Amino acid sequence: MVLKYNIIYKKIKEDIENGIYKVNSKIEDEKTLAKYFNCSRMTVSKALDLLVQEGYIYRKRGQGTFVLSKVKQKNKLMVPERDIKGLTKITKESNYSISSKVLFFNLEFADKKLAEKLQIKEQDPVYNILRLRIVDNKPYVLERTYMSVQLISGITEEILLNSVYDYIENTLGLKIASANKTLRASISTEEDQKFLNLKPVEPIFEVEQIAYLDDGTPFEYSISRHRYDLFEFTSFALKQ
Amino acid sequence: MVLKYNIIYKKIKEDIENGIYKVNSKIEDEKTLAKYFNCSRMTVSKALDLLVQEGYIYRKRGQGTFVLSKVKQKNKLMVPERDIKGLTKITKESNYSISSKVLFFNLEFADKKLAEKLQIKEQDPVYNILRLRIVDNKPYVLERTYMSVQLISGITEEILLNSVYDYIENTLGLKIASANKTLRASISTEEDQKFLNLKPVEPIFEVEQIAYLDDGTPFEYSISRHRYDLFEFTSFALKQ
DNA sequence: CAGTGGTCTAGACCACAGA
């Protein structure tokens, strides 16, 4: 379906990225934009709200709407802040090569902590997977993944070498909706050092994640340990 | 001013946090809520949008609105993900004690990189500040801060020992509006180890930040190096 | 004062899910 606010959002975003609107310059007021896009002011406002949240523009009551200077993106793999995608998709979209090694793939009974995270019963069967993901021929991240067997059935080594998220969405027909992430720095373990080719003094950027389907079911609990020099995370915050 | 959508947002958020709505249960439909709060459906919808973005609820067209299981917050200092506050305010709101040591406080000429970040000219005067922030009597973060002297005038050691953000907002009358953050793990330097009381193998959680006023001017460029075991960052992502 | 964005209304039509 064609969403008007999405069209307006994309158009203005493009114009900013292409320099048609300069940094700190004022853009048209909402009434003018509403006439131009042949829609109501509410719809324009919704589109501008999206751009405010992403840090493209800021609005001042009584004055107008202005272009905010965006920080340029670095020459690193960009993990989207507010979206949820598998690493396979992220790398492909950025034209990086990716391959995976399955280091461990087993069935286990959920312990208490894991059962709580995945909202299943203690002793319910879960996959325990450890994969090394190699991006651009460099070891990038060591991913430990737990998923409920009852929910995500039929995982094979073949699937683990490709995209698990693709399998969940396209083969199982489930919809991935959201994720909670906790980020921290951590001392590298011997395992990290071995597989990510790190010196003992080199740390890890750890991301702990619970991902949810569109019916609110947590389907994945994962701990990703990234090479500290190949991963960074960007965030935009607004004063409330 | 009393905002209706804010009242509705807060009420439902409280009800979820107090367990009045159980996890995965359905909440009232938008029309019913609109009647209950004596407002239009659009206003209810705006309130629910906020809750979706923060991961409290999810909505399914044709079915209803449901409570999503929130991850419990840890017994650590919580840095708000989508808001922007100084460390002084964050610690006080969480009833932590905070003190600061000013390790370095000098006037300098901006080099090319800094001039670009702060959108000033090369050789313009800037403050270069290094502070150790001590939370709950433990060294917590080493903060390197650069600010344009022309924009943020009158900084004193006294102000640095209290809240710079308070000074900017209350004394200078400027409005802090937003910030771009980049997060990464980093090997600790000898300086980090000395002031944060770290062993050489213990890493740093670094946050690089450019903060903006409400007129889009960048007023602060800072690099904060946190003890890896006292700082973590949480984020909620939605499939787009 | 006029011009701006912020909020809010009372509807409308649509897409989608389940009975």
Place this chain on the structure above:
DNA sequence: CTGTGGTCTAGACCACTGT
């Protein structure tokens, strides 16, 4: 079919800014 959320309208009044 009904009930749900998603989008959209064409206004309205308000708060704030600069002239």
